Structures are given as structure tokens and as C-alpha cells.
Amino acid sequence: MKFKNFPMVPRVIFGAGSFKQLGEILLPKRKSSDTPVIYLVDAIFENQEISKQIPVLFSDQIIYVSTDEEPKTEQVDALVSLLKTNYPELPAAIVGIGGGSILDLAKAVAIMLTNKGKAEDYQGWDLVKNPAIYHVGVPTLSGTGAEVSRTAVLSGPEKKLGINSDYTPFDQVVLDPDLTINVEKDQWFYTGMDCFIHCIESLNGTYLNAFSQSYGEKALDLCKEVFLEDIDSSSARDKLMMASWHGGMSIAYSQVGVAHAISYGLSHVLGIKHGIGNCLVFQYLEEFYPEGVALFSKMMDKHNIILPKGICKNLSENQLNTMIKVAMAMTPLWENALGANWQDTITESKLKSIYKKI
Amino acid sequence: MKFKNFPMVPRVIFGAGSFKQLGEILLPKRKSSDTPVIYLVDAIFENQEISKQIPVLFSDQIIYVSTDEEPKTEQVDALVSLLKTNYPELPAAIVGIGGGSILDLAKAVAIMLTNKGKAEDYQGWDLVKNPAIYHVGVPTLSGTGAEVSRTAVLSGPEKKLGINSDYTPFDQVVLDPDLTINVEKDQWFYTGMDCFIHCIESLNGTYLNAFSQSYGEKALDLCKEVFLEDIDSSSARDKLMMASWHGGMSIAYSQVGVAHAISYGLSHVLGIKHGIGNCLVFQYLEEFYPEGVALFSKMMDKHNIILPKGICKNLSENQLNTMIKVAMAMTPLWENALGANWQDTITESKLKSIYKKI
Numbered sequence: 001m002k003f004k005n006f007p008m009v010p011r012v013i014f015g016a017g018s019f020k021q022l023g024e025i026l027l028p029k030r031k032s033s034d035t036p037v038i039y040l041v042d043a044i045f046e047n048q049e050i051s052k053q054i055p056v057l058f059s060d061q062i063i064y065v066s067t068d069e070e071p072k073t074e075q076v077d078a079l080v081s082l083l084k085t086n087y088p089e090l091p092a093a094i095v096g097i098g099g100g101s102i103l104d105l106a107k108a109v110a111i112m113l114t115n116k117g118k119a120e121d122y123q124g125w126d127l128v129k130n131p132a133i134y135h136v137g138v139p140t141l142s143g144t145g146a147e148v149s150r151t152a153v154l155s156g157p158e159k160k161l162g163i164n165s166d167y168t169p170f171d172q173v174v175l176d177p178d179l180t181i182n183v184e185k186d187q188w189f190y191t192g193m194d195c196f197i198h199c200i201e202s203l204n205g206t207y208l209n210a211f212s213q214s215y216g217e218k219a220l221d222l223c224k225e226v227f228l229e230d231i232d233s234s235s236a237r238d239k240l241m242m243a244s245w246h247g248g249m250s251i252a253y254s255q256v257g258v259a260h261a262i263s264y265g266l267s268h269v270l271g272i273k274h275g276i277g278n279c280l281v282f283q284y285l286e287e288f289y290p291e292g293v294a295l296f297s298k299m300m301d302k303h304n305i306i307l308p309k310g311i312c313k314n315l316s317e318n319q320l321n322t323m324i325k326v327a328m329a330m331t332p333l334w335e336n337a338l339g340a341n342w343q344d345t346i347t348e349s350k351l352k353s354i355y356k357k358i
Numbered sequence: 359m360k361f362k363n364f365p366m367v368p369r370v371i372f373g374a375g376s377f378k379q380l381g382e383i384l385l386p387k388r389k390s391s392d393t394p395v396i397y398l399v400d401a402i403f404e405n406q407e408i409s410k411q412i413p414v415l416f417s418d419q420i421i422y423v424s425t426d427e428e429p430k431t432e433q434v435d436a437l438v439s440l441l442k443t444n445y446p447e448l449p450a451a452i453v454g455i456g457g458g459s460i461l462d463l464a465k466a467v468a469i470m471l472t473n474k475g476k477a478e479d480y481q482g483w484d485l486v487k488n489p490a491i492y493h494v495g496v497p498t499l500s501g502t503g504a505e506v507s508r509t510a511v512l513s514g515p516e517k518k519l520g521i522n523s524d525y526t527p528f529d530q531v532v533l534d535p536d537l538t539i540n541v542e543k544d545q546w547f548y549t550g551m552d553c554f555i556h557c558i559e560s561l562n563g564t565y566l567n568a569f570s571q572s573y574g575e576k577a578l579d580l581c582k583e584v585f586l587e588d589i590d591s592s593s594a595r596d597k598l599m600m601a602s603w604h605g606g607m608s609i610a611y612s613q614v615g616v617a618h619a620i621s622y623g624l625s626h627v628l629g630i631k632h633g634i635g636n637c638l639v640f641q642y643l644e645e646f647y648p649e650g651v652a653l654f655s656k657m658m659d660k661h662n663i664i665l666p667k668g669i670c671k672n673l674s675e676n677q678l679n680t681m682i683k684v685a686m687a688m689t690p691l692w693e694n695a696l697g698a699n700w701q702d703t704i705t706e707s708k709l710k711s712i713y714k715k716i
Contacts, residue, residue: 003373005383005530010368014569014611015361025363172363175569210596211372211533214604218576238568246572253372 006252009137009148011172014241016234019138019176023055026093029134033058035092038083040106042067042098042140050097050140050179059087067098069271071105073119073156079105080112080119090114095136099191100144100153100274103137107152107168110135119163120156128165137170140179142240143191143275145198145248147173153274160268160326175245177237189227189305190275192240193296195247196223197278200292201257202250205336209253216250219243227299257337258288261330262354265323270311279307280358288337312358324351364610367495367506369530372599374592377496377534381413384451387492391416393450396441398464400425400456400498408455408498408537417445425456427629429463431477431514437463438470438477448472453494454528457549458502458511458632461495465510465526468493477521478514486523495528498537500598501549501633503556503606505531511632518626518684533603535595547585547663548633550598551654553605554581555636558650559615560608563694567611574608577601585657615695616646619688620712623681628669637665638716646695670716682709 013021026037036059043064045051054062063079083091090113096106110132112119122128137147146153150169151162162168180188199220202212222243226236263277272280279296286293300307312320328351334342371379384395394417401422403409412420421437441449448471454464468490470477480486495505504511508527509520520526538546557578560570580601584594621635630638637654644651658665670678686709692700 001373001375003371003376003379005369005371005379008366008368008370010366011363012366012569013361013363015359015567017359018361021361021363177568209373210535210593210600211370214576214580214597214600217579218572218604221575222572235568239572242568242572246576 004253007150007166007169009170009173012175013173014175016176016178016238019053019174019179022095022136022138022174025136025172025174026055026095029092030057031092034087035089036060036087037093037095038063038091039095039097040065040079040102040109042102045097045140054097065098065102065105067101070267070273071101071108071154073123073154076105076108076112076119076154079109083109083113091133093134093136095138097138097140099139099141100146100194103139103144103146104152104154106135106137107132107170108154108163111152111163111165111167119154120158122163122165123154123156123159123161125164126166128163128167130167132167134171136172136174138174138176138179139241139244141183141187141191142180142237142244143193143195143247145195145244145251147175148245148248149251155268159329160264175241177234177241180237180241185303186305187275189303190279192223192227192243193279193282193299194275195219195240195244196227196296196299197259197282197292198247198251198256199223200289201259201337202254204289204292205254205257206339207254207336212250212252212254215246215252216254219247219250222246224295228302255332255336257333258285261327261333261337262351264330265327265351265355266311266358268326269315269319269323272311276307280311281354283307284354284357312355320352320355323355324348327351362611365508365524365527367528367531370533371531372533374534374536374596377408377411377532377537380453380494380496380532383494383530383532384413384453387450388415389450392445393447394418394445395451395453396421396449397453397455398423398437398460398467400460403455403498412455423456423460423463425459428625428631429459429466429512431481431512434463434466434470434477434512437467441467441471449491451492451494453496455496455498457497457499458504458552461497461502461504462510462512464493464495465490465528466512466521469510469521469523469525477512478516480521480523481512481514481517481519483522484524486521486525488525490525492529494530494532496532496534496537497599497602499541499545499549500538500595500602501551501553501605503553503602503609505533506603506606507609513626517687518622533599535592535599538595538599543661544663545633547661548637550581550585550601551637551640551657552633553577553598553602554585554654554657555617555640555650556605556609556614557581558647559617559695560612562647562650563612563615564697565612565694570608570610570612573604573610574612577605577608580604582653586660613690613694615691616643619685619691619695620709622688623685623713624669624716626684627673627677627681630669634665638669639712641665642712642715670713678710678713681713682706685709
């Protein structure tokens with residue numbers, strides 16, 4: 001048996017208000033006033049308080065990025081080309097400030113600044129040759145685990161698949177729960193459920209070991225506290241940020257499972273975002289995760305969340321088949337969830353029946 | 359408020375049998391056959407199976423180190439001087455294989471190979487100027503948290519105090535629970551209790567935040583599973599290794615407390631080792647940690663552990679005063695445990711009465 005030598009984020013700062021220390025953290029990385037720090041920031045923060053706190057110096061640049069759609073390989077290539085054109089030298093740092101989409105984009109841009117070709121060439125496992133530019137992750141949403149993972153999930157022309165490599169994780173993460181204060185309620189719930197579903201999939205997977213289990217159990221406990229107990233909002237922000245962190249770590253030696261595989265299909269064909277996509281799928285997975293789905297229903301009830309219905313009602317056969325094809329291709333996820341003989345359980349007609357309910 | 363930017367171990371491999379991958383992990387770090395890998399190994403492993411598995415190549419050297427006494431600054435200086443004399447170039451890596459003493463020694467040697475002067479000059483916080491040699495930690499005992507901490511605790515001529523710095527943490531940790539198979543029962547218990555006591559001290563401290571709390575709670579849950587439930591020995595090894603890891607992380611933003619402060623005095627004057635020293639002290643701390651001490655008693659009973667008695671019976675006044683002085687000097691530990699006004703509670707006579715019981 002071969003064990004993975006897992007890369008961890010080597011620096012983390014935690015605390016409400018810790019974002020104010022970003023300038024100080026970046027200072028030693030600035031070699032000269034010509035090597036800028038590039039901030040990739042969710043466009044919803046344009047003219048918001050968070051943006052005013054960004055420590056812009058010299059030739060630094062803030063690039064606001066819309067997250068209406070999930071990040072694409074083309075978008076990465078365009079950003080890299082822009083930075084190479086605008087600056088004579090490579091940036092001193094890439095800083096992603098936003099949810100999972102922005103964090104994944106920042107990781108991918110940092111990698112592609114030092115690796116030839118197109119981002120789509122690196123979708124897969126361990127294809128990256130050169131270390132990335134120093135990159136920093138500042139999550140403003142809790143649940144995706146993107147702040148700690150070794151993947152940068154991108155939609156490419158051919159597939160939605162992460163750049164999974166030892167160079168992908170951030171060099172530094174800033175965990176400031178105050179940055180999540182203004183998250184809109186549905187978004188808060190869906191992204192939190194991304195973490196919850198990670199945990200359920202990881203803890204019920206065949207790949208599980210004691211390392212992943214300990215992180216997954218803690219993240220699950222924290223999700224239960226946040227979504228089922230009555231705790232004050234400041235503690236809830238703290239705890240959900242830690243849940244996301246531990247939930248991301250729990251996939252280190254494990255994998256996600258059925259919900260993620262099926263949700264990738266949804267998002268590929270309909271552009272449905274990851275958090276809500278997982279929820280749309282997960283509600284129909286009693287067969288695979290009975291306890292998890294029961295907890296999920298309780299959480300939905302407690303927070304009066306109503307999921308949209310009829311999403312797949314008017315799909316063409318062609319679209320449905322593409323969804324099924326994308327989902328079926330997620331072999332490691334199915335293997336983790338159901339073992340080597342997963343194809344005994346997961347057939348095209350099975351997937352079709354699940355998609356039809358959504 | 360200023361938040362710590364905490365350095366984490368950037369690489370970790372976990373799994374029973376993962377020690378076999380050490381050779382492969384070290385390979386890219388070897389620049390030439392003249393730059394050796396130096397293995398600092400607990401002398402109890404001489405001629406044991408573990409030693410036979412050490413991937414010795416070229417001019418590599420295994421140095422067996424007795425852990426009858428806790429590591430000393432002089433010992434670090436002697437090892438550094440030996441390595442500088444024996445080799446024309448700095449080593450490619452320092453690998454510590456053993457319990458907390460060996461791991462702390464390896465961290466300190468890696469630091470002192472690239473920093474001038476004596477190890478005692480660096481006992482304290484953030485005194486290290488230059489990055490250490492690449493260093494790897496391979497714990498063979500679970501509980502100390504030394505595999506993940508940013509300190510290397512050393513006894514110096516003047517004080518027992520860690521080299522606390524951003525350069526202290528290992529660059530790589532190998533967590534192979536099989537390496538703990540042959541630990542003698544008392545040692546297993548005392549070292550496990552080091553972790554348990556870390557958690558109690560961290561979770562009841564005034565420095566606690568949600569980051570440390572989440573790690574501390576998980577480590578405590580794992581300790582309870584290992585020491586109070588009936589689980590198979592392979593799972594118990596896995597879980598105790600993870601408890602040690604999370605317990606070490608829980609001190610990142612927190613601190614240890616009363617037991618560690620008092621136990622430092624014991625160990626300074628009588629050379630009592632850290633694990634058993636903590637237990638000797640902790641049993642008498644109901645006043646500070648009532649629930650923790652109750653759990654500790656249960657664990658002692660379940661595993662038929664009998665602590666030695668009368669340790670401090672025949673101490674001279676002078677020795678007792680030194681103990682008290684050493685303990686009183688641990689300001690951050692007292693502040694964490696009892697707040698800024700800790701001196702209202704902790705007086706010399708209070709400490710004397712506790713030492714007298716031991």
C-alpha cells in the first residue's frame with residue numbers, strides 16, 4: 001500500500017479582525033515596487049468595506065471577478081495573459097478574497113503564471129511541473145474547504161475537474177470570521193452544507209482512515225452545532241469557518257462521494273453552483289446516506305430553506321445524457337462511496353431517475 | 359488585538375506502514391552523496407526492527423541518543439559541533455525518530471546548524487534568525503504533540519524553555535501508528551496523558567479561541583475513546599496518534615496551564631520526565647480542573663496505573679524553592695490558566711503545598 005504525502009497550508013492566521021494583518025503578512029514577499037500583489041476579489045465586494053481594507057501598495061492591482069458562473073479554465077488563461085502583458089515581472093503574490101470560486105481561481109492563476117500552456121492541460125492529478133507563485137487565500141464564505149484543499153476545481157472545455165497538485169494549496173490562509181458577516185442566508189446555508197456533505201461523504205467512504213476520520217468527525221460536530229443548536233452569531237461564524245477548514249482536511253486522505261459526483265453533472269450542463277447543486281442532489285440520497293439525509297432535512301427545516309424544484313424537468317435527452325456521462329466519469333468518487341464494484345449499483349438509469357427528481 | 363500567524367507542518371503522511379516511504383521522501387532533498395541525512399534515533403531502537411528500516415544511503419549517519427534524560431542545550435551544541443566537524447557540508451536533512459525528547463532534539467539541531475552561537479541563546483520566543491535545515495519528525499510515541507508544535511523544549515543551564523520560532527516546526531512529519539506498537543504500558547499511558555492534559559489546559563484557558571478549541575475538543579474526544587472505551591489496539595494506535603497531532607495544534611493559539619507550569623519545576627530539579635511529571639502534578643489539580651481530574655482518575659483506574667508517591671518528601675528547602683521559582687516564572691502558562699491576576703491565586707505557599715503532596 002502506498003500512502004499519500006499530503007501537503008498542508010504552511011501558515012494560517014485565525015481571528016475576527018485578522019484580515020487587517022494582511023498587509024504586514026505580504027510585506028516580506030514584496031521584492032520591489034515593480035512586483036505587484038494581485039488581488040482577485042469577488043465582484044460583490046466592489047465598493048464594500050472589505051475592499052477598502054485591502055492593503056494596496058505601489059503597482060498592486062485589485063481585479064474584481066464575477067462569480068455568477070463557476071471558474072473556467074479560459075478565465076484562468078485570460079487572467080494569466082493579462083498579468084503577463086501588464087507587468088514586466090511575475091507578481092509577488094496572488095491573493096484570492098472570496099468564496100470557493102475565487103479561491104480556486106487564485107490557486108489556478110498562481111500555478112499558471114509559472115507553468116506553460118493552458119489551464120485545461122493541468123486538469124487532473126499531479127500534472128503541474130513548477131511551483132506556483134506565492135498565493136494567499138482569504139475565504140469570505142465558509143464551507144467549501146477550498147482554503148485548505150490541494151485542488152482548484154475548474155470547468156474546462158471538456159470537463160469540470162480540479163488541478164490537483166502539491167503546488168495547489170495556498171502558502172498562507174487568513175481565516176477572519178468577520179468577513180462572513182454579510183453573507184446572504186441562502187448562500188450561507190448552501191455553502192455550509194457543502195462542508196456538511198463533504199463530511200458525510202468522507203466519513204461514509206471506503207477510503208477513510210483515522211486521519212481523515214478525525215477531521216471529518218470534528219467538522220461534522222461543528223456543523224451540527226452551527227445548524228442545529230442555538231448559538232450566538234459570532235460563535236457560529238467562528239465555528240463554521242473551522243468546520244470548513246477541518247472538512248477540507250478530511251478529504252485529504254479520503255474523497256467526496258455520491259452527492260458530488262451527481263452534482264458535477266448538474267453544474268456542467270446547467271451551470272448550477274456547487275453549494276446549491278450539492279443540496280439539490282443530497283436530498284434524494286437516503287439510499288446512500290440515510291442518517292446524513294435525515295440531519296440535512298432537520299437543518300433545512302430549522303432554517304426555513306426551500307430548495308427550488310423542477311430543475312431538470314425540461315431537459316432534453318441529450319442534456320440528460322451529458323449529465324449522466326459527466327457523473328459516471330467521476331470514478332474515484334464512486335469508488336470511495338461504494339467500493340470497487342460501484343457499477344453494480346450506479347447505472348445510467350439509476351442516475352437518470354435521480355436527476356429526474358431534481 | 360494582534361493575531362499569531364501560525365506555522366503548520368507543510369507535509370504529512372499518515373498510515374500504518376508509511377515509515378517505509380521515508381527513503382522516497384528524502385530522495386529529492388539529497389543534493390549529492392556528500393550531503394548526508396542524519397538520523398537522530400532513540401537509543402532504545404538500537405538493533406531493533408525500526409532501525410533496520412531506516413533508509414541509510416551514502417554518507418548518512420544514524421546517531422542513537424539516550425532519552426534517560428530530557429534534551430539539553432549542551433547536547434544540541436555537542437551534536438551540532440560533531441556534525442560540523444565530521445562533514446564538509448551541511449546535512450541534507452535531520453530526521454528525528456523517537457518520542458518528544460528526540461523530536462525536540464532534532465528540531466533544535468536543525469536550527470542550530472544554521473544559526474550562530476549556543477542553543478541556550480535561542481531559548482525563548484522568536485529569537486531564531488535563519489531558516490533551519492530541512493527536518494523530518496517521525497514520532498514513535500503518541501501524546502507529546504512535539505511532531506506538530508513550534509517549540510523545541512530544552513533544559514539549559516539557566517532554564518527549561520523551548521526554542522519557539524517559525525523555523526522550529528518540522529518540514530515533514532511521518533505518522534506511522536505501527537511504530538508505537540511496542541511502547542511499554544506505563545510510558546504509553548503517561549505520554550497519552552500529556553496529550554489529555556494539553557487539551558484540558560488549552561480548553562480551560564483564557565487564551566482559547568475557536569481554532570484551538572476545535573482541535574482541543576477533537577483531541578479530547580479521541581483520548582476518551584482510547585483510554586475509556588474498549589477499542590481494538592490498531593484503532594487505538596491510530597486514534598492516539600491523531601489525538602497527539604490535534605492536541606499539539608490546539609496549543610497553537612492557546613497555551614498549556616497549571617499542570618505544565620508545576621511540572622516544569624519537578625523536571626528541572628529532579629529530572630522527572632515530562633509525561634509522568636504531568637501526571638504526578640495533575641492528580642492534585644481538582645481545584646483548577648475538576649472535570650479533567652475526574653476523567654484522569656477514571657483512566658488511571660481502567661488501566662491499573664499506579665503513580666509513584668513521596669517524590670518530593672525528602673527535598674531540601676533549597677530544592678523546593680528552586681522548583682517554586684521555576685514554576686512561578688512560567689508567566690504565559692499562568693496567564694492562560696487563570697488570567698492576568700493569576701498571582702492572586704498562585705502563591706509560593708500554594709505551590710509548596712502542591713509539591714509536598716507529590
